[in-house]
Amino acid sequence: MLEFINVNPNSGDPIYKQLHEQIVRLIVGGQLATGDELPSVRKIADHFAVNPMTVSRAIGQLVDQGWLERRRGQATRVAQNIAQQSDQQEALLYKAIDQLIQQTKQLDVPQTTLVELIKKRWELEQ
Amino acid sequence: MTQPLLCYQNVCKSYQQRQILNDVNLEIEPGMVVGLLGKNGAGKTTLLRSALGLLTPEQGNVYVFGEKSDQLSAQSKARIGYVAQQTFGYEGFKIADALALHRSFYPDWDCELENKWLKRFDLDPSAAINNLSIGQRQTLALIMAMAYRPQLLILDEPVASLDPIARREFMGDLFDLALDSDSGILFSSHITSDIERVASHIALIKDGELLIMDELDLIRDTVRKISFSDSGIDLSAYNVLNLQKNSAIIYGYTGDTIPGAIATNTLSLEQLFVELHG
Numbered sequence: 001m002l003e004f005i006n007v008n009p010n011s012g013d014p015i016y017k018q019l020h021e022q023i024v025r026l027i028v029g030g031q032l033a034t035g036d037e038l039p040s041v042r043k044i045a046d047h048f049a050v051n052p053m054t055v056s057r058a059i060g061q062l063v064d065q066g067w068l069e070r071r072r073g074q075a076t077r078v079a080q081n082i083a084q085q086s087d088q089q090e091a092l093l094y095k096a097i098d099q100l101i102q103q104t105k106q107l108d109v110p111q112t113t114l115v116e117l118i119k120k121r122w123e124l125e126q
Numbered sequence: 127m128t129q130p131l132l133c134y135q136n137v138c139k140s141y142q143q144r145q146i147l148n149d150v151n152l153e154i155e156p157g158m159v160v161g162l163l164g165k166n167g168a169g170k171t172t173l174l175r176s177a178l179g180l181l182t183p184e185q186g187n188v189y190v191f192g193e194k195s196d197q198l199s200a201q202s203k204a205r206i207g208y209v210a211q212q213t214f215g216y217e218g219f220k221i222a223d224a225l226a227l228h229r230s231f232y233p234d235w236d237c238e239l240e241n242k243w244l245k246r247f248d249l250d251p252s253a254a255i256n257n258l259s260i261g262q263r264q265t266l267a268l269i270m271a272m273a274y275r276p277q278l279l280i281l282d283e284p285v286a287s288l289d290p291i292a293r294r295e296f297m298g299d300l301f302d303l304a305l306d307s308d309s310g311i312l313f314s315s316h317i318t319s320d321i322e323r324v325a326s327h328i329a330l331i332k333d334g335e336l337l338i339m340d341e342l343d344l345i346r347d348t349v350r351k352i353s354f355s356d357s358g359i360d361l362s363a364y365n366v367l368n369l370q371k372n373s374a375i376i377y378g379y380t381g382d383t384i385p386g387a388i389a390t391n392t393l394s395l396e397q398l399f400v401e402l403h404g
Contacts, residue, residue: 009322012392014346045301049294050323051159052301057343 002039004031007048015050019058021092027067027078028088037075038068129192130155131278131310132177136186139172146172147183148334154278154310159300161325161342162314163399169334170314171211174282177312178208190278204232207276211283213263214270221258221266222251232274240273243299247292261287268296275303281313285320297324318396328395332402337367338377342395349398350379351391359386368402375401 005022007015026032038044041059045052059076062068069079104114130153139147146169154160164170175181176188179196188195191202198206216224221244229235244251247265258266264287271279279300285293297320303309304326312329315321321328322342329339338345352361353373361369361384364376375398384390393401 007323009319010394010396012394012397014343015322016343046298048323049297051326052305053157053326054343 001026001032001036002044002047005048007050009050014054015048016054016058016061019044019055020061023058023062024067024088025092028092032078034078034080036078038077040075128155130189131191132312133189134173134177134186135189137173137176137183137188138185139169139176139181139183146334147176149186150331150334150336152329152336152339154312156277156308156310157304158327159304159311159325160313160327160329160339161321162312162329162331163316163318163321163395164314164331165403168331170331171282173331174208174280174312174314177278177280178206204234204274205277207271207274207279209264209267209271209281209284213260213267216255219255220251221249221253221255224255224266225251225270228270229273234274236273236275239275240269243269243273246295259287261289261292264288265292272299272303275307275309277307277309279303279309279311279313281311283314283316285315285317293320300324318394318399322395330399330402337402345377345398346392346395348379349375349377349393351375351389351393351397351401352384352387353389353391354386355388356386359384368404370404 004026005019007018009015011018013021023032023038038059039047041052041055045055048055059068059070063070063076066079068076070076100114104111132152132154134150134152137147137150138145150169150173152173162170162173172181176183177190177195179188179190179194179198182196190198190206193199193202216227219227225240229237229240243249243265247262247269249262249266249269255263255266264284268281268284271281285296288296300311301324304311325342327340328342328345330337349367351373352359352375355372357371359374361374361376364378366374367377368375375393379390
């Protein structure tokens with residue numbers, strides 16, 4: 001799974017947040033399934049050359065929020081019964097959409113044009 | 127609470143009437159990796175050297191393992207690792223001979239670790255130190271400072287000449303030291319992306335004053351750049367680190383909307399550094 005994650009120390013988001021968000025994405029997007037094991041904190045930290053405490057913080061939050069579960073003496077796994085997948089899928093797009101809206105307003109492009117543009121670009125991707 | 131490994135109390139130091147350190151208070155505890163950030167001439171090296179007793183502050187005290195830093199016992203000195211900005215002597219030595227001499231000062235020297243690091247960084251023990259590149263010298267200095275797993279490691283620009291692969295390897299070693307041996311690390315660097323990866327805490331020094339010292343994640347979560355057009359904006363709820371005509375850097379942001387703010391932006395460490403010196 002580590003190959004799906006990308007850490008950028010120059011980004012506006014702290015590294016623990018980047019890890020947190022990307023692991024949620026992998027779970028919601030189905031690349032990580034219920035019961036899948038995560039590598040150890042130390043392994044993740046080594047892989048990205050980041051402080052293990054940063055990784056620990058991200059994993060701790062994911063456990064608190066019910067995305068992952070940790071049992072004594074076992075690897076951390078993706079939790080069962082993750083609720084309301086579609087809500088989560090949509091929520092994960094908010095940040096990118098908000099940025100897009102901000103830029104659109106800055107360029108003085110009307111909302112209807114933006115919607116048309118999205119449709120056009122979407123079709124190009126197919 | 128555990129005793130801090132290193133403790134600065136109201137430390138002041140000046141050279142030729144210029145104030146280099148102004149009332150610095152700072153504590154390093156086991157497990158901390160503290161990244162020291164500041165412009166050239168901000169006082170970083172003076173701060174680091176005063177922890178080693180290499181210079182004495184005019185006011186205030188520096189304690190290492192509870193002892194005053196200019197009166198350290200031999201046992202305490204053997205538990206400190208230091209890599210200076212300029213690399214060391216041992217000119218005319220071969221690597222192996224220099225290491226043998228250096229090793230003799232430290233009862234807790236780990237030969238296995240030394241060998242592992244020599245191999246990993248491709249250092250040939252029979253090579254003459256005079257012929258080493260700056261990066262290789264820096265690597266050797268790090269081995270010399272870390273092979274006895276010091277309780278307190280002080281690094282002044284340790285990685286500037288290391289290639290990115292060696293830097294990553296070295297960062298892994300720092301974590302091993304901080305977490306497995308419960309050591310404390312204080313290091314200065316201008317490479318903010320490295321600090322962002324490696325540090326648990328950040329100490330930011332400007333004109334001899336410690337502007338911020340806190341957990342890196344906390345700093346990243348609660349520092350914001352606020353843009354505004356009306357300079358009457360009320361920012362009294364926050365710690366204002368820098369105030370310009372149309373923007374301010376605040377610390378302690380809680381997510382609330384600030385009336386009068388046109389934009390509220392997060393900052394990377396590098397951006398924060400640049401903004402604070404604007």
